[in-house]
Amino acid sequence: MKGLHLVPDETTLNFVGKRYLAFVFSAILIVASIGLVATKGLNFGIDFTGGTVIEIKTPSTPDIGALRADLNGLGLGAISIQEFGAPDDLLIRLPQQQSADDDGSEQKAAIETVRAALDAQFGDEENEEGEAGVDYRRVEFVGPQVGAELKKQGALAVLFSLFGILAYVWFRFEWQFGVASIVALAHDAVLTVGLFALTQMEFNLSTVAAVLMIAGYSINDTVVVFDRIRENLRKFKKMPIGELFNISINDTLSRTLMTSVTTLLALVALYVFGGEVLRGFIYALMFGILIGTYSSVFVAAPLLMFMNIKRSDIDDIGSGGDVVEA
Amino acid sequence: MVQISRWKMIAILFVVFFGFLYAAPNVMSPNARAWSAEHLPAWFPNKTINLGLDLRGGAHLLYDVDVDAVFKEQAELLRSDLSGELRKAKIQRTGLGIINGGVKLTLRDAGDGEEARKILRGLQRDLSITTDGPVIEAVLSEAGRQSVYDQTISQSIEIVRRRIDELGTTEPVIQRQGEDRILIQAPGADSAALQGIIGKTAKLTFHLVAEDATKAGVKNLPSAEQEGLRIPVERRAMLTGDMLTNAQPAFNQGGQPVVTFALDRRGTKRFCDVTKKHTNKPFAIVLDNEVLSAPNINEPICGGRAEISGRFTLQEVNDISILLRAGALPAPMKVVEERTVGPSLGADSVAAGKIAALIGLAGVLVFMGLTYGSFGLFANVALVSNVALMFAILSSLQATLTLPGIAGIVLTIGMAVDANVLIFERIREELRAGRSPISAIDAGYSRAMSTIIDSNLTTLIAAIILFSFGTGPIKGFAVTLGVGIVTSFFTAIMVTRLMVVTWLWRKKPSNNLPI
Numbered sequence: 001m002k003g004l005h006l007v008p009d010e011t012t013l014n015f016v017g018k019r020y021l022a023f024v025f026s027a028i029l030i031v032a033s034i035g036l037v038a039t040k041g042l043n044f045g046i047d048f049t050g051g052t053v054i055e056i057k058t059p060s061t062p063d064i065g066a067l068r069a070d071l072n073g074l075g076l077g078a079i080s081i082q083e084f085g086a087p088d089d090l091l092i093r094l095p096q097q098q099s100a101d102d103d104g105s106e107q108k109a110a111i112e113t114v115r116a117a118l119d120a121q122f123g124d125e126e127n128e129e130g131e132a133g134v135d136y137r138r139v140e141f142v143g144p145q146v147g148a149e150l151k152k153q154g155a156l157a158v159l160f161s162l163f164g165i166l167a168y169v170w171f172r173f174e175w176q177f178g179v180a181s182i183v184a185l186a187h188d189a190v191l192t193v194g195l196f197a198l199t200q201m202e203f204n205l206s207t208v209a210a211v212l213m214i215a216g217y218s219i220n221d222t223v224v225v226f227d228r229i230r231e232n233l234r235k236f237k238k239m240p241i242g243e244l245f246n247i248s249i250n251d252t253l254s255r256t257l258m259t260s261v262t263t264l265l266a267l268v269a270l271y272v273f274g275g276e277v278l279r280g281f282i283y284a285l286m287f288g289i290l291i292g293t294y295s296s297v298f299v300a301a302p303l304l305m306f307m308n309i310k311r312s313d314i315d316d317i318g319s320g321g322d323v324v325e326a
Numbered sequence: 327m328v329q330i331s332r333w334k335m336i337a338i339l340f341v342v343f344f345g346f347l348y349a350a351p352n353v354m355s356p357n358a359r360a361w362s363a364e365h366l367p368a369w370f371p372n373k374t375i376n377l378g379l380d381l382r383g384g385a386h387l388l389y390d391v392d393v394d395a396v397f398k399e400q401a402e403l404l405r406s407d408l409s410g411e412l413r414k415a416k417i418q419r420t421g422l423g424i425i426n427g428g429v430k431l432t433l434r435d436a437g438d439g440e441e442a443r444k445i446l447r448g449l450q451r452d453l454s455i456t457t458d459g460p461v462i463e464a465v466l467s468e469a470g471r472q473s474v475y476d477q478t479i480s481q482s483i484e485i486v487r488r489r490i491d492e493l494g495t496t497e498p499v500i501q502r503q504g505e506d507r508i509l510i511q512a513p514g515a516d517s518a519a520l521q522g523i524i525g526k527t528a529k530l531t532f533h534l535v536a537e538d539a540t541k542a543g544v545k546n547l548p549s550a551e552q553e554g555l556r557i558p559v560e561r562r563a564m565l566t567g568d569m570l571t572n573a574q575p576a577f578n579q580g581g582q583p584v585v586t587f588a589l590d591r592r593g594t595k596r597f598c599d600v601t602k603k604h605t606n607k608p609f610a611i612v613l614d615n616e617v618l619s620a621p622n623i624n625e626p627i628c629g630g631r632a633e634i635s636g637r638f639t640l641q642e643v644n645d646i647s648i649l650l651r652a653g654a655l656p657a658p659m660k661v662v663e664e665r666t667v668g669p670s671l672g673a674d675s676v677a678a679g680k681i682a683a684l685i686g687l688a689g690v691l692v693f694m695g696l697t698y699g700s701f702g703l704f705a706n707v708a709l710v711s712n713v714a715l716m717f718a719i720l721s722s723l724q725a726t727l728t729l730p731g732i733a734g735i736v737l738t739i740g741m742a743v744d745a746n747v748l749i750f751e752r753i754r755e756e757l758r759a760g761r762s763p764i765s766a767i768d769a770g771y772s773r774a775m776s777t778i779i780d781s782n783l784t785t786l787i788a789a790i791i792l793f794s795f796g797t798g799p800i801k802g803f804a805v806t807l808g809v810g811i812v813t814s815f816f817t818a819i820m821v822t823r824l825m826v827v828t829w830l831w832r833k834k835p836s837n838n839l840p841i
Contacts, residue, residue, distance in 0.1 A: 004696050009758060055671065108521070108661065137671035139517065143662035146388065150797070157795035164787045172780060206730060209792055209800045213737075213807075216788030220781040224748070227777040255751040258697065259744045262690045266740030269686030270733055275678035277380075277671075278733055285737070 006261070007254035015249045016242045019302035026187060026299055033194020040197050045204030046140060048154070050147035052094040052111055055138035056118060059125035061087045071117060076110045085276030089137075096144055107141055154208040158189070161212050165219050173226060174314060176307045181222040184300035188218040188291045195287055206281040214288030217263070221256060221296035228252050229301065233314050245305050249297055260293045330827045338820050342711045345813075347371055348718030373721045378728035378802055381676050383669035385517035387510045388503065389524070389659040393478050396657045397427050397466065400474070404450055404464070405429045411445045420460075428453065428465030436460040475505060481656045483508055488652035489523050508659070517666040527614050527658050528649035530567030533559035534600075535608040535620055547610070549617045551637050557617045559610045564600045569593025573650035575643040578635060583643040585634045587650060594630035602626040611636075613646070679732035686736045687713065694743055698750050700840040701826070705746035708821040712742050715813040720806065728802030738810030744781065745818035748774040750841055763839045767826060771819070778819070786811050 046053055064081055067090075071079045077095040084091040094114065097106040115136070122134045142150070165185065170178040189211050196203045228248040236244055264286060271282045348371040351359055363372050379386050401424045408429060412419060421432035433442060436459050443455055443462065452470025456463050466474065479502050490498050490512060499511040512520055536544040539558035549555040573587040589597055600609075601623045610620040611634050619636035638646070690709065694702040716735060720727065753770030761769065786808060793804035 006697065009754075057670065105660070135668060135670050136666075137668045139664065139666040141661070141664040143390075145390075146663045153795055153797070157791055160795065161788055161791040164791055165784055168784060168787055205797065205800055209730065209796060209803055212788050212792050213803075216785040217741075219784045219788075220744075223780045223784060224777050227780060231773075251755065252751075255744075255747050258747045258751070259741065262693060262743050262747075263737065263740035265689040265693060266686035266736045269689060270682045270736050272682075273678055273685055274682040274733065274736070275675050275729075277675060277729055281730065281733065 005254065006257050011250050011253060012246065013250060013253075014246060015297055016245045016302060016305060019298070019305070022298035022302060026295075029194070030187060030190055033190050033197065036194050036197035040200065042193070042197055042203040043200045045202040045207075046093070046142045046147070047204040048147050048151045050096045050142050050144035052107060052142075053138070053140045054092045054094070054111070054114065054136065055084060056090050056092065057086075057135040057137055058088050058090065058122050059131070059133065060122075062090065062122075064090070067121070070121070071114060074113055074117060076113060079114070085279075089276070107143070111139065111141065150205060154205065157208060157212060158215075161215055162186075165215065169219065169223070172223075173230070174309070176304055176309045176313065177226050177230070180300050180304040180307065181219055181226065183303055184222050184295040185215050185218045187295050187299050188214055188288060191291050192284055192288050196284070201280050201283070204280075206278075207284055210281050210284035210288065213285060214292060217289060218292035218295060221259075221292050222300040224255060225249060225252050225296050225301055226304070229304065230314055233309075233311050237311065241305060241309070245301055249301055253297070256293055256296065260289055263289055330824060335824060338824050341816070342715070342821060345711060345715035345718045348373075348722055349714040349716075352717050352721060371718075371722070373724060375717065375720045375727045376724055377672075377676070378726045378731065379511055379513060379665070379672075380667050380729045381672045381679075381727065381732075382513050383667050383672040384511065384513035385515045385520050386663075386665040387512075387517070387520065387524070387661055388663035389508045389510065390662045391479060391482055391506050391508060392658045392660070393475055393506050396474055396478050397471075398424070400450075400466075401425075401428055407449050408446065411449065412442065415441060415445060417442055417445075425463065425465065427471065428463065431462045431464070433460040433462065478656045479506065479508065482659065485653050485655050486510065486524055489648060490520070492648045492652060493519065493523060495520070507662070514669065517664065521661065521664075522645060523648060525659060525661065526645075526649055527655045528567070528652070529614055529654040530570070530650060531563035531612045532565035532597075533561075533563055533610045533612055534604060535610050536560050547612060547615055547617050549620075550613075551617075551619060557610055557620055559612065559617070563612075564609070565589075565593055565597055567650060567654050569596070570650055573647045575640070575647045576633070578633060582635060583638045583640045584636075585638075585643055585646050585650065587632060587634065589630045589632075591630075594628070597630070597632070598626060598628035601628075613649075618646075675729050675732075679729065679736075683732065683736050683739070687739050690739055690743060694746075698746075698841055700829070701746075701750055701753075701822075704822045704825040704829070705743055705750070705818070707825060708746065708817040709739065709742055711821050712810070712814045712817040713739065715817065716806065716810050719809050719813065725805050725809075726802055727806070730800055731802030731806045734803040734806030735810065738807060738814060741785070742810060742814035742818060745774075745778045745814065746822055748778055748781075749818075749822070753839065753841055757839060757841075763835045764830065766839070767830065771823060775819075778815070782811050782815055 064083065068079070068081045071081065071092070076097065079095070080093045082091050083089065092114065094107075094110055097110050118134050124132065126132045162182065162185070166178060166182050169181050173181075192211055192214055193203075195201075196207060225248065228251055229245060232239075232244050232248050232251075236247075239247075267282055267286045267289065270278060271286065274282060351362075351372050352374045354362070359372060359374075362370060366372075405422060405424055408431065409422060412422075412431075417438045418434040419431060420434050421430070423430050431442060431446075433439060439457055439460070439462060443457070446453060446455060446462070446464045450464075452467045452473065453464045454467040454470075483500055483502065486508065487498075487500050490500065490510070493515070495512045495515045497513060498515070499509070501509050503509045510520070510524065536558040538544065539546060543561045544558050545561050546556040546558050549557050569590050569592055571588045571590050573585055576584055576586045578584045605623050605626060608620045608622050611618045618634060621635065634646070687709070691706045694705050694709070696702070698705060713735070716738065719725075749770050752774045753766050756766035756769045757763070789804050789808035789811060793801055793808065796804055
């Protein structure tokens, strides 16, 4: 039995010929992303801003509008309520409470006030299983100081992973490869952040983790293409560079797509069945995988060509697997 | 390359076998695990993955310890001791005040400097003393500050542990985080109850009630019994909480909940003396700067036992007893981060994670089978072995599985086949280039290798950085991802090669491969 081929065997798509189109496309997306972050900003979650989130399951389907009005009448600032995956599952956000002596007691008191109001409303009701009252599924409180620290940690993590990956690629490849792959990676990270500005989805600690993961995936994809370009540079001594790049990308295309498809399959399963808590994280990852696949083909490789890589830049005593057959 | 030595074959099978064996407890029912723990030899694996707080429900609390309060207290103490010693030594001063982390002394006669410094050094170690004419500043040295930090935090942890143990919470994690923070993770605990017990400093003191509220050495404290009322008490305590040996909730004759306590020998004597001297006068029982009650001393109390009455509920009496038994915190603490997950959300997350993992796995298996035929099936066996190995390693490391950790497992399932995809695509290419099946397989494995190493290492770098910078659940994601990369490297290369080689040896295909 012969397997299915995602990409026909003799595919010769002219990726390199479309590189200016791809550059323009990517440039527009990057400018749009930066513009969105600058104008609309990111919807930072409590991980970074400090504040409180309470997730509850109510015994009956609540009237969110009325509940919102009730809670906002408590004098605790603007309280937002949204449905979280199911009509009786609510996410309640309390703003950071102003505090004279910064001991967090106002915040705790605010949580208690909201709980009392919710208990008063739903305390006597029973759900279908006969359990009375509100089910407090989650309470998260982050103080302003911790929020600031987490923000710093998140930024550091992104910086360090960029440097770590850069160092590795630098060590493993020639500098042109390193620069091109880092640009592609930054491209993916910026677009992902731009997506969060566009959709105003909550940007929290897991989003940072997702961005890092996307960086890892993007570089992974790029490295596979670069490995092949380097191999072909050693193998075809006379071929024009444009043609050589095209062959390399086409050679690895079916692997690039296969791995993206299996990874996306797993992510779609998580997105659909993995529960509401993970959804933002998975959404970011799915977007990142698509962008990462695009960038390794349309950004990283053309960029490498743009930097005028020559055969003489490649040292011939590469790893054993790449030696031209005798 | 197409051959595989016998010992290598055995080693691969051995690893996979133990992978499944060590992963098995995770899919066994509690009853089956209990049976195997009882009837099978002790080396037989029986550990399962630890579920994180977000999956089993529980409270994650981060407290900030106000160590500055200890510095202030120590400086206060140093000042009053120094004041006494100077008087004794007949050294005259024009000023004595508290500065950040120590005291500032201004002498009338700069010639007393030597003597004053000697006294200071005798009073407290680790002081760094600077002299400028008649002005002497004594503050804690860097080493001294550090040891105060260390001591305060370790004492606080000890007290917190005792309090939580009293609540009967199972397997709490209580550890220092950074310089002045304490992290508490208590599975299954009710966060509100936990905070009620942990956040209280529980500094208990007994003071005489002062007759003149404006006199020096008197402070006015709020009453717990009556809102708005302030009771003047002598600043000096006649008894402190560390003299208590026991405290229990009880009821008095009137049926009111009270706390009974017992004193150590020193406390008994002190209490006896004071109550003898001040019979028929009121004294105040003060907990964390609040007067619980101010009863009258009806008669001398010399038995070393007494009770604290007040307007208490049964719950309050219980809490106060626990706090008094466990002792006072050396410094006030406040919550700076809380993440509490109820048991229902945890259970839902586990169920959702299981379904997502199974469906994701099934999707990848089908897709690989369709794409690569028999070779796809080899990759699928490797993928399933990979999942087993991941669970085996996570179980034996007793790693904590969080919800993002589950995402890491599922993501690994999707990415783990990458190595096989690289190899198989390479084999297809080599076949197209006209190589014989055996030579194509050989070239496929060897040529894809450096790419596989590169792509795995870059993802591993991301995982390691996530692990070192991430907190809580994100760390869980990094752990499963990292473990998954390592195990998939083994299964995708070794396990599939074992199967491919065996298959080649049996079928001996001459011109075509089912790929």
